[in-house]
Amino acid sequence: MRKPYRFYSLSRPKLRQSWNKYNLYNLYRQTGREPQIKGTPTFFQQKWAAKAKTRSYHGEHIPEKKWVRLFSRRLLSAVDMPPEYLAAHDGSEQAAGRGSGLTTTTVSAETFSKVPKLSTQERSRKRAIFGDVNKLLSDQFSNMTPYMQMTFAPLERRLDTAVFRALFASSVRQARQFVIHGAVTVNGKKMVHPSYQLNPGDLFQVDPEKVMYGTGVQKAQQGNSRLRENLEARQKKAEQAFQNAVKKTSSATAATEGETEGDKAEAEATAAEGEAAEGEAVEGEIIAAEDAGSLTPEAQWQLNNRALKFLLKDVKKILKNNTKDLTAKEKKQLRLFRADAKRFLSQPEKSEGNITELIDELQTQMKSHELMRESFEKLSLKENQAESEVEAESANAAVEEGEHQSELSRERQVEKGLEGLSDEQKTKAKRIMGDAQLSREEMRKLARLLQYDEENPIDDSKPYATPWRPRPYMSAFAFIPRYLEVNPNICAAVYLRHPVARKGMGEVPTPFSYLTSQLTHNWYLERG
Amino acid sequence: MPPRLPAPLTPVVDACVVPSCKSAPFVRSFSSTPCKQKMSRARQQMYQWLKGREGSELAEAKGGPRYLGPLQDQPFPLNPLFRSQPVLDEQTRELIWDKVIMRGEALKAVSAEMGVDVRRVAAVVRLKEVEKQWEREGKKLAIPYAKAVMNMLPKTSYREGEKNLPHEPVNEIHVHKLTMQQLFVPVSESRHFTRQDAAKAFHDTMLSVDARSPQPELIKMEREILQGKTRQDSLAKFKEATQKEEDRVAQRIAREAQREEEATTRVATDRYEFRFKEINADDVGRTGRSRKGTGWRYGAPFDDRKRGLVKIPTSVP
Numbered sequence: 001m002r003k004p005y006r007f008y009s010l011s012r013p014k015l016r017q018s019w020n021k022y023n024l025y026n027l028y029r030q031t032g033r034e035p036q037i038k039g040t041p042t043f044f045q046q047k048w049a050a051k052a053k054t055r056s057y058h059g060e061h062i063p064e065k066k067w068v069r070l071f072s073r074r075l076l077s078a079v080d081m082p083p084e085y086l087a088a089h090d091g092s093e094q095a096a097g098r099g100s101g102l103t104t105t106t107v108s109a110e111t112f113s114k115v116p117k118l119s120t121q122e123r124s125r126k127r128a129i130f131g132d133v134n135k136l137l138s139d140q141f142s143n144m145t146p147y148m149q150m151t152f153a154p155l156e157r158r159l160d161t162a163v164f165r166a167l168f169a170s171s172v173r174q175a176r177q178f179v180i181h182g183a184v185t186v187n188g189k190k191m192v193h194p195s196y197q198l199n200p201g202d203l204f205q206v207d208p209e210k211v212m213y214g215t216g217v218q219k220a221q222q223g224n225s226r227l228r229e230n231l232e233a234r235q236k237k238a239e240q241a242f243q244n245a246v247k248k249t250s251s252a253t254a255a256t257e258g259e260t261e262g263d264k265a266e267a268e269a270t271a272a273e274g275e276a277a278e279g280e281a282v283e284g285e286i287i288a289a290e291d292a293g294s295l296t297p298e299a300q301w302q303l304n305n306r307a308l309k310f311l312l313k314d315v316k317k318i319l320k321n322n323t324k325d326l327t328a329k330e331k332k333q334l335r336l337f338r339a340d341a342k343r344f345l346s347q348p349e350k351s352e353g354n355i356t357e358l359i360d361e362l363q364t365q366m367k368s369h370e371l372m373r374e375s376f377e378k379l380s381l382k383e384n385q386a387e388s389e390v391e392a393e394s395a396n397a398a399v400e401e402g403e404h405q406s407e408l409s410r411e412r413q414v415e416k417g418l419e420g421l422s423d424e425q426k427t428k429a430k431r432i433m434g435d436a437q438l439s440r441e442e443m444r445k446l447a448r449l450l451q452y453d454e455e456n457p458i459d460d461s462k463p464y465a466t467p468w469r470p471r472p473y474m475s476a477f478a479f480i481p482r483y484l485e486v487n488p489n490i491c492a493a494v495y496l497r498h499p500v501a502r503k504g505m506g507e508v509p510t511p512f513s514y515l516t517s518q519l520t521h522n523w524y525l526e527r528g
Numbered sequence: 529m530p531p532r533l534p535a536p537l538t539p540v541v542d543a544c545v546v547p548s549c550k551s552a553p554f555v556r557s558f559s560s561t562p563c564k565q566k567m568s569r570a571r572q573q574m575y576q577w578l579k580g581r582e583g584s585e586l587a588e589a590k591g592g593p594r595y596l597g598p599l600q601d602q603p604f605p606l607n608p609l610f611r612s613q614p615v616l617d618e619q620t621r622e623l624i625w626d627k628v629i630m631r632g633e634a635l636k637a638v639s640a641e642m643g644v645d646v647r648r649v650a651a652v653v654r655l656k657e658v659e660k661q662w663e664r665e666g667k668k669l670a671i672p673y674a675k676a677v678m679n680m681l682p683k684t685s686y687r688e689g690e691k692n693l694p695h696e697p698v699n700e701i702h703v704h705k706l707t708m709q710q711l712f713v714p715v716s717e718s719r720h721f722t723r724q725d726a727a728k729a730f731h732d733t734m735l736s737v738d739a740r741s742p743q744p745e746l747i748k749m750e751r752e753i754l755q756g757k758t759r760q761d762s763l764a765k766f767k768e769a770t771q772k773e774e775d776r777v778a779q780r781i782a783r784e785a786q787r788e789e790e791a792t793t794r795v796a797t798d799r800y801e802f803r804f805k806e807i808n809a810d811d812v813g814r815t816g817r818s819r820k821g822t823g824w825r826y827g828a829p830f831d832d833r834k835r836g837l838v839k840i841p842t843s844v845p
Contacts, residue, residue: 010570024586025574028596030605074705080697081737087750091723091737100717115643115697118611119600146609167677186844193840200647202844203654208670215673456672470676475589476596478680479603479612482696485648486615487655488674490662494651500702505611511604 001061003173014056015511017164018171019477027476032057032512050519054512058152059161061173062195067155071524075150077501085112110503118505141514142504148517149506151524153499156483156508159184159204160194165509166486166493167478168206169214170471178214183207198495205492209462216464217471227332228460231339245303308366311340318449319442334453359447481507593682601682614682616644616652616695618674623686624649625656634770640746642686643694699743706730745769 006012008022013031016023032053041049059067085108093105155161160176163184169175178184179194185205186196198204315337318330338358345361456467480486483500486493499507510517567575577583586594593612595603601611616624624642627633628649635653639646662669684695713729715721727736741747749766753759795802812821816828831837 010568010574021578022574024596025577027605028577028582032606077703078700079703081699081701081741082697083699083741083743083746083750086699086738086741086747087754091726092720095721113697114694116693121600122598123595123600141609149607149609189844191841191844196840196844197842199843201651203651203658205658208668208673212670212673215677468672470589470673470680472587472589474676475594475680476586477603478589478593478677479595480615480681482613485651485655487621487652487659488677489669489671490655490659491670491673492655492658494655496645496647496651504609506609509603509610511607513606514609 001063004060014053016060016171017057017161018173019471019474020171021473024473024476027511032516034513034515047519047523050512050516051523053516054152054510054520057511059155059158059172061176062155066195068524070154071151072154073525075147075501076153076498077145077147077150079109080113080115080502081109082112082114085109088112145501145503146506146514146517147501148514148521149510150499150501150508151517151521152510153508156481156499157197157495158194159186159191159196159198162198162204162484162493162495163206165481166204166484167215167480167488168211168491168493170474174214178206178210181210183210200495200497202495203492204495205490208491211491212462212468213464215470215474217469219463219465227335227458230332230336234336234339311337315446319445331453334449335458338450338453359443359450363443479509481509483507589676589680593680612682614684614695615678616648617683617685618678620684620686621652621656623688624652628653629657634767634774636743636745636770636773637767639698640743640766643692643696643698645696645698645700646742648696699741699746701737701740704730704734704740706734745773 008016008018008020008026010022010025013026013029015026015032035049055064055067089107093107096102096105156165160172160179163169163175163178164172169178176194179196180192182190182192183206184191186198187203188205191204315333318333341358341362345358345365458466460466462468481499483495483497484493485496501507512520578587586596593601595601595612597603597605597608599608599611601613602608603612604610620642624638624644627638628635635646635649638644639649642649644652659669684693686692686695707727707730709730711729715725719725722736723738724736727734738744738747745766748769749762752762752765791805793804795804807822809821812818812823832839
């Protein structure tokens with residue numbers, strides 16, 4: 001049926017099967033209550049009003065004629081019969097002695113039940129409205145089986161309603177659309193009829209993408225444009241700088257072979273680079289490092305070193321802080337790191353690679369990098385004293401990384417090695433050395449962070465806002481009735497049985513009071 | 529009457545730069561009607577509430593379930609007869625799957641032990657199996673959605689080796705239509721009038737609660753305990769009985785599959801595998817329209833595409 005004009009209205013409010021905020025507000029201000037009795041409305045008028053109210057919520061998208069055909073006056077209920085009771089008593093105790101005027105026993109099936117009772121705890125102490133008809137009536141009914149609340153139970157069997165009740169769509173109309181668009185399967189077969197009546201044991205499954213779209217925050221017009229621009233700019237820069245880096249390093253190595261003085265100059269150059277810290281030139285080396293086949297192994301190692309340093313620059317900072325609550329900026333840096341790391345490990349950027357694999361590969365890369373450094377140290381003993389010592393010490397320290405003691409000794413040795421330099425340069429050099437390595441603990445932390453980010457990534461191709469968040473006001477509507485068993489991981493649910501009424505509880509989710517439902521039921525009984 | 533002046537011509541874009549208007553100021557709207565200058569009173573009140581304490585609490589949804597009703601688990605303020613009942617949490621569902629699939633325990637035994645309905649136990653296992661299959665196939669699960677939803681729902685959790693509350697009644701009996709009438713049966717005072725007699729009074733073929741129970745073995749176990757046997761012994765017996773019953777069902781299914789297999793002749797060609805089965809031509813009945821029969825009598829109308837007939841399937845196998 002067409003969606004009626006002014007579906008969510010404040011002036012003439014109606015309750016709907018939807019998570020809309022207008023609907024929430026209408027629920028809050030008790031739109032569906034029975035009106036104060038003014039004048040003398042006839043029974044017919046009361047029934048009509050109640051019917052109109054309940055039908056605007058229950059299956060308003062179904063023509064009245066069809067609902068009338070579905071209506072059943074046989075309302076289902078169930079009783080808990082604990083096996084302990086059935087074993088201990090054969091039922092004769094209910095009647096024993098009644099004829100001779102004895103009082104009945106207090107023994108009943110209910111006294112044996114161990115199932116936790118419904119809560120009677122008030123959430124907040126609210127100002128009690130004197131003579132609240134609805135409350136007075138429902139207090140009275142809490143000790144009986146509320147059959148009248150089961151009036152609309154046949155509608156809960158419909159596929160679209162079940163999809164909505166399983167929290168896979170934000171309204172029944174949306175659930176209906178999901179079904180019609182072919183996103184729902186029943187027992188593994190596509191079902192395009194929203195009015196399909198589920199049978200007990202039917203497993204229905206909704207496309208997770210649709211569910212995330214239906215229950216997630218809506219996508220903004222220019223949501224992640226900044227991040228996308230950042231990523232694109234970074235990639236462009238990297239590609240452009242690639243050529244320069246290759247040229248520069250090859251010429252630099254040629255120079256070092258010639259002169260001994262060049263070392264010092266280079267050390268200063270790296271320090272300066274670290275200080276600049278923009279990494280504009282270094283970025284290119286991330287790519288350059290991966291295929292510098294034409295370069296000498298030493299030059300390649302240097303390239304690799306600088307790339308690693310750049311890669312871990314921001315991550316070190318993030319890992320230092322508390323990893324529980326990252327700021328938006330840190331999250332962004334993490335995502336940029338992932339993109340860079342993939343580039344560094346020569347994985348395709350668009351690939352859906354596993355995060356653990358990525359981290360493992362990064363670790364092996366770093367280890368091999370470390371080994372190479374050691375071998376170089378042995379070869380180039382003649383090099384500048386301070387430089388080589390520093391490198392050797394850091395290499396030693398890296399072997400037994402993670403331990404506090406070694407950290408301390410490393411500090412000391414590094415201090416010793418850097419005697420000749422000024423204080424300013426000392427700190428710079430230390431920072432540079434630490435930048436190319438991550439401890440095991442840090443690695444684990446990073447892996448966890450990336451895993452968390454991978455589960456809920458930023459993805460512009462999705463039709464919902466990413467990273468996914470539940471839509472506002474969802475929690476007020478989040479309940480799953482017991483006749484469904486839901487697995488939200490795969491967005492699938494099983495319709496276990498038809499909804500039933502129990503003592504003090506009707507399983508059909510309806511926002512109306514017992515009185516309204518009673519009037520409605522009487523309307524559909526078509527008796528007087 | 530004062531002369532009517534034409535309304536000042538204002539560009540459409542300007543009409544939307546009213547603070548009440550939500551759209552961005554530089555987006556040209558298609559509508560030439562200017563935005564309403566003032567919010568209606570009802571709308572104002574709504575936004576006041578939404579931005580207030582209660583509204584913002586509901587919008588954020590942090591730290592467990594949060595409903596509108598006056599009671600903690602009541603989602604609808606007017607209907608205290610509907611409550612949001614807890615669902616099984618992630619670990620408990622995993623545990624159920626582990627018990628049934630990995631340890632091979634009987635469904636009924638798991639149900640009785642954990643206080644979960646047998647049908648729910650079966651459903652949890654079925655859904656978990658699908659989930660595992662997805663994981664094997666490398667399909668992406670809706671983890672962020674699941675986390676958010678489970679955070680908003682009340683949960684029951686079962687921990688092994690601890691004392692746990694049951695999730696739901698395990699021995700629930702549907703109220704039979706025949707028992708919903710009030711019945712006056714005169715019996716002598718000395719008569720021992722049991723549940724079986726009461727069922728008989730309602731209808732000759734009516735079964736008593738004990739016979740309609742989904743867990744008859746459990747009742748038997750409790751009875752044995754009351755007769756003086758130890759709980760351990762009877763529990764072991766109960767587990768054995770449920771296991772045996774489940775094995776019987778499994779064997780029956782296997783037998784049926786085997787019989788089916790024996791009845792079919794498979795002929796594999798390079799493109800297809802043809803499967804031949806013996807059928808009885810008389811199954812279609814005298815009119816040739818019986819649902820059980822294969823094919824239908826030549827000329828008998830086949831109504832499956834006729835106008836006015838419901839084509840929506842009633843069941844999906």
